[in-house]
Amino acid sequence: MRKSSKSALPLQFYQRKTEIVARELLGQVLYRELLNGEILSGRIVETEAYLGLTDKACHSYGGRKTNRTCVMYENGGLAYVYLIYGMYHCLNVVTSVAGQPEAALIRALEPLRGIDFMKFKSRQNKIEKILNGPGKLCKVLEIDKKLNGHGIDSSPLWIGEGDKPSPRQIVKSARINIGYAQEWAHQPLRFSIRHSPFISVKPKA
DNA sequence: CGGCTGATCGTG
DNA sequence: ACGATCAGCCGA
Numbered sequence: 467m468r469k470s471s472k473s474a475l476p477l478q479f480y481q482r483k484t485e486i487v488a489r490e491l492l493g494q495v496l497y498r499e500l501l502n503g504e505i506l507s508g509r510i511v512e513t514e515a516y517l518g519l520t521d522k523a524c525h526s527y528g529g530r531k532t533n534r535t536c537v538m539y540e541n542g543g544l545a546y547v548y549l550i551y552g553m554y555h556c557l558n559v560v561t562s563v564a565g566q567p568e569a570a571l572i573r574a575l576e577p578l579r580g581i582d583f584m585k586f587k588s589r590q591n592k593i594e595k596i597l598n599g600p601g602k603l604c605k606v607l608e609i610d611k612k613l614n615g616h617g618i619d620s621s622p623l624w625i626g627e628g629d630k631p632s633p634r635q636i637v638k639s640a641r642i643n644i645g646y647a648q649e650w651a652h653q654p655l656r657f658s659i660r661h662s663p664f665i666s667v668k669p670k671a
Numbered sequence: 672c673g674g675c676t677g678a679t680c681g682t683g
Numbered sequence: 684a685c686g687a688t689c690a691g692c693c694g695a
């Protein structure tokens with residue numbers, strides 16, 4: 467009997483302040499059911515908050531509403547998946563309420579279920595390096611634009627309860643690779659689990 | 672370990 | 684043109 471998505475977090479979880487959601491996503495578990503029925507999963511260890519209209523690093527900055535970004539304008543709880551650098555995808559969860567185009571980027575996971583298969587697929591034997599980056603986790607979990615707009619509370623892609631870190635285990639730091647965002651570049655909008663070997667980039671001291 | 676580079680293409 | 688990236692390669 468396969469795990470159902472009944473354990474998924476309710477969509478209301480995402481319809482709150484984006485920093486809160488990004489922080490509380492730490493420790494929760496992302497599930498992906500593949501076409502062949504296989505279920506892969508990983509514990510979220512690193513996220514980033516993107517704060518919409520005023521955030522120069524956010525795709526919806528200044529109210530940009532395009533084919534790519536329009537899902538961010540929906541109510542929280544949908545997947546926002548986009549292509550980056552012509553070759554990778556990034557997975558976000560839309561946060562806040564309709565008209566507030568904000569999202570939380572899932573940056574790294576601790577592999578849980580389907581580890582052998584994920585090792586094989588990523589040709590990576592070190593468990594810490596299988597899902598430690600937004601592009602890598604999308605590749606291994608087969609997440610692409612076909613999942614854009616998918617409700618994150620049901621198969622084939624959902625998030626369920628996991629082992630949450632204590633408040634003191636949560637590290638806030640600057641977001642990665644958004645140097646162009648000027649004063650927003652150094653805002654502490656990245657959340658990670660302290661000392662986790664599964665994160666993408668170690669926060670500075 | 673840290674820094675640099677090319678790959679590759681949808682979006683604006 | 685450029686990017687919410689990554690693997691590979693280089694030098695220390």
